[in-house]
Amino acid sequence: MNAVADQGLNHTAGKTERGLLRFITAGSVDDGKSTLIGRLLFDSKGIFADQLDAISRAKHKRTVGDTVDLSLLTDGLEAEREQGITIDVAYRYFATPKRKFIIADTPGHEQYTRNMVTGASTADAVIILVDVSKVKLNDDGSVELLTQTKRHSTIARLLRIEHVIVAVNKMDLVDYDKTVYDRIVGAYNDFAKQLGLADVHAIPMSALVGDNVVTAGDKMPWYQGPTLISLLESLSVYDDAHDEPLRFPVQLVARHNGHEANDFRGYMGRVESGKVRKGDKLVVQPSGQTGTVKDIVTLDGSLDVATAGQSITVLLDEYLDISRGDMMAAADRPATQLKTVNADVCWLSEEPLDMRRRYWLKHTTKQVAAKVTKVDTLLDINTQERRPADALKLNDIATVSINVQQPLAADAYDAIRATGSFILIDEVTHQTVAAGMIRI
CATH class of the missing domain: 2.40.30.10 (Translation factors)
Incomplete structure (x- = not known):
């Protein structure tokens, strides 16, 4: 076998299609991300008997009676189990007869957005969970999506994640009402158009019960689309690199x-x-x-x-x-050498940007001194409008200009992810303060 075949790649219509799919779960707090992954692993026989036994005996279960708390499959930190939240990114590997998967379970809390960015940076697909019990359905027919749903969708767009799956979760709490589902999906599709998201799939489900995760069940006969696992198995992922x-x-x-x-x-x-x-x-x-x-x-x-x-x-x-x-x-197609880097950045630090300070910019294997010279525009998550700004705080997304001490051999993020991305590091605390995508 050649090197390409060894990596599980197939050539289709001139492109390189990959059999392995990397995906993440994202959304707001308590939307059921960890439970969904647990259900996916459990119903697809992706967990071992000793793992199931361990979570069955866990002291921080959040389920009633003998029901297994499947969220504990990914929420492994003691702090996560005590508080009932996801803090760190947890990776799980499983396979079906049709495909191999790497799942990243990412946090929903706003202060852990940096962890969501980490998980999303290598993803081919994102599952945006929407909790039907939290979405505000107004009397005039409008729907108000949660801010974190919008923020994570925006990050997915900036990171050029190709496939977006909207999992409208906890349908059992609204008696599997099709009207509620249709209103939420309509609102999300309107927001997706603002973002420029092209490949959006919506699925009604109950991760706790298992409806439409691996098996369809009989509670939503009005939905004729694929289950989540069927959809994940069918997504085409091309290795453009x-x-x-x-x-x-x-x-x-x-x-x-x-x-x-x-x-x-x-x-x-x-x-x-x-x-x-x-x-x-x-x-x-x-x-x-x-x-x-x-x-x-x-x-x-x-x-x-x-x-x-x-x-x-x-x-x-x-x-x-x-x-x-x-x-x-x-030699005939070199990278672009940059002394000034124009980029979209997501600010990940609780310490706001200080334009008087110097940061380290880490790009591939190179680390250079850098200084943010200008915040060009700040992105409004809700309206997707850009406005002038002169500062950045935690979770802000903005277009900035950065001067670097030594030239970088880089590409636009849209062209090559690996050479179009970077992080900024605080030179005093050595904390990662921002993730950036180069725009050329």
Whole structure:
């Protein structure tokens, strides 16, 4: 098998389709995200008997009688179980006969939005849960969605998550009323149009009971669409990173131990996009030096070609001055070198932005000193309008300009996720204060 086939990839209509689906759950507090994942794992036989036994005996159950609290499958921290909330991102792996999945259960609380951003950064799909008991249904027919529902949907749009599933949860609390469901979905679709979300699927369900999660049940005969698991199995996910130009950030320069006659200098890292072959001409950024690939080394031996996602060591014919943080790129399609970075950022710190201060900007394997020079516009989550601003506080989403001390070899986030994203780090506390998406 070749390297692409080994990663479970198929070529369809000129694109690379991936059999593995990464998805997250998002929404407001107590919408039932953890319970939904627990139900998904339980009904699809994705948990072991000892796991089921452990949560059955848990002291912080939130269910009545002998009913198993399925939310405890992902809420593993003691603080989460005591408070009945999700704080950290929990990852779970399971598979059906049709597909493999990686699930990220993310928090709903506003102060943990940064954890939701972390889980969403690698997701192919997002399940936005909407609790029917919390949505305000006005007498005039209008519906008021919760702010966190809007915020998480906005973040999904900024991160270019391709598939959005609206899970209208706890339908059992409104006697499975189709009218309530239709009003909520209509309101969300209107908001999705404002955002520019194209691929939106809606499903009525009860995660606690299990309706429309893995099996349809008989409580909502008016719904003729797929169950959640059927929909997740059918989503097409294309790995565009294989079709993009080569981007290989250098993580480490490897030398031999000094006791051998033959010199060895290898450049270690992960291929973030594209392919690299023996004999390829590369450009090293930001220096602009060029070289020819002599060999591609892995633990299993040499390769003729390596593709996106593989960790490799590249050897060149030439002796070049290359160090950690440099970018190897296709000579005919290099990255853009930026001294000023224009980006959308989500502010993740409780400490507001201080434009007098210097931050560290971490981009791929490179870390440089940076300063936010301007907040161009601030995004209003509810109206999706942008307005002038001069400050950022926790959970604000804004377009900013950042000056960096050394040039970055970067791409637009829309083109290549890995080289179009970055984080800002407080140089004093070393806390991550913002996540950014480069716009070129």
